[in-house]
Amino acid sequence: MEERDPKFSRVGRKKKRSNQLLNILIGAVVILILITGYTIISGGNDDKADKDTASDDNIDLVVDEEQDEDDSEKGTEEQEEPDDISEERASSDGASEENDSERNRNEEQSTDEPGTVTITEGDDGIVKETVIETAWEPIGTEQTGEHVSLYDGESVDWNEKKKAISYATNVPESNLIFWKIKNGGGPQKSIGIVSTKDQSEKYRVYLEWVDGEGWKPVQMDILNTLDFDY
Incomplete structure (x- = not known):
């Protein structure tokens, strides 16, 4: 039966442990890299989502402001229109009365004008x-x-x-x-x-x-x- 060198046996066992430890460290580094990458990717998506949400909020805000301005202008126009209509009606009535007065004057004068x-x-x-x-x-x-x-x-x-x-x-x-x-x-x-x-x-x-x-x-x-x- 062949006998093994005790020194060789100790060296082999030490080398085997070193390989195991190295494999563990490599595995830990890989896991750490994966976790870090996932975190970066996940954080980027969240930032993008936050930006998109903020952009949507800004769009909604702009639309609301434009709508408020349109409503304000519409309200102003609606307030001005009755006044414009009243002024036009008053002007028309005044012109009609003036025409009637002019017509009456012409009829009165016609009785005195030559040719009657x-x-x-x-x-x-x-x-x-x-x-x-x-x-x-x-x-x-x-x-x-x-x-x-x-x-x-x-x-x-x-x-x-x-x-x-x-x-x-x-x-x-x-x-x-x-x-x-x-x-x-x-x-x-x-x-x-x-x-x-x-x-x-x-x-x-x-x-x-x-x-x-x-x-x-x-x-x-x-x-x-x-x-x-x-």
């Missing part, structure tokens, strides 16, 4: 219609000095009366029969009764004298008949 014609139905069998036209003007005159109304059938004043009657009726003197020209109730007033030569149209014209300007028609009756006392 007033026609009134006659109230008896003699007068068919009475016409008053504000556009009538004095016909002019050749007379000078103090005016004297004449009914002599030949004077300048008499002929100017005929001219004024023709002007009012819009019928030429050559187509008129002058049935009568008489005093109209005053020294400067006259009345002429005339008809067309075929007597289809019959008139009674009221004249007034305007100093320096001549005879002016002021009223004309369109007659139904000449059968009355004139």
Whole structure:
């Protein structure tokens, strides 16, 4: 039986223990490295999650602030709109009232403006219609000095009366029969009764004298008949 060297046996056992201890240390280092790596990775994910959460919170905050601003602006617009509508309505009402006032003034003035014609139905069998036209003007005159109304059938004043009657009726003197020209109730007033030569149209014209300007028609009756006392 072979005997082993006791020295060799001790050296072998020491070497075996050293290998075991080294393996334990290596295993511990590996475990430590794994733990450290996991911690780093886990911590990074948590930081990223925290950052994402913070980013989401910031986004929500910005959205909320924008929403608050929109609501604030909307509220301001809603408050301003009724005022704007009221102002527009007041302006429109004011313009309407102004237009109505202007229209009323124009209607009042139209009764006095040249060219206005007033026609009134006659109230008896003699007068068919009475016409008053504000556009009538004095016909002019050749007379000078103090005016004297004449009914002599030949004077300048008499002929100017005929001219004024023709002007009012819009019928030429050559187509008129002058049935009568008489005093109209005053020294400067006259009345002429005339008809067309075929007597289809019959008139009674009221004249007034305007100093320096001549005879002016002021009223004309369109007659139904000449059968009355004139």
